[in-house]
């Protein structure tokens with residue numbers, strides 16, 4: 001088979017607590033890759049545009065109440081419903097920059113007291129990212145960044161729990177090498193430089209590898 005010419009895109013994931021700079025860095029990376037001629041797409045979870053996403057949005061903006069397990073499953077369903085699209089993009093050679101994914105899914109629900117293994121189940125078998133760029137920042141620092149917003153989870157004591165569940169999840173992750181912790185206290189430009197370098201290496205290295213549809217398997 002002619003695998004030599006086959007090039008898939010890379011799945012670059014940004015994760016972390018609120019106000020750690022995920023969206024800023026995801027946007028900057030997107031602009032950089034686009035301006036240097038890469039085929040690239042930016043994707044954000046939750047995707048609030050679908051019917052499931054609209055229910056999630058109503059929940060996050062405190063306009064609707066839902067059982068903790070029910071909303072957990074909706075966040076997961078919101079990923080499953082986008083899987084065919086994301087898969088096609090990657091297979092067609094487009095690099096995906098994704099802002100939050102199943103790791104947020106598990107960490108926020110575990111912070112509410114749900115069991116970690118139970119929380120991972122619905123996302124088993126989703127696409128596995130090629131890298132998780134984890135924006136690491138203390139709650140004190142993220143609070144300094146203009147404070148948290150008005151949405152459901154944007155409270156200091158809850159964010160502390162989310163940070164703890166993220167590190168619990170990383171420890172339990174079978175593929176520890178995926179996680180790239182960055183000190184998010186650095187300047188936007190310094191972080192961007194590091195992220196560009198990591199991403200260019202990754203795009204090169206994973207272009208010949210098959211897609212990994214085995215998250216947490």
Ligand code: FDM
Nearest residue numbers: 045046075076100101104105108109153
């Ligand atoms: N969130 C996000 C979850 O609780 N579960 C998930 O699966 C995902 C993807 O939704 F508080 C939470 C994290 C955050 C909120 O995310 C909305 P943004 O990035 O702030 O829009």
Ligand code: MG
Nearest residue numbers: 018149151154
């Ligand atoms: Mg938010």
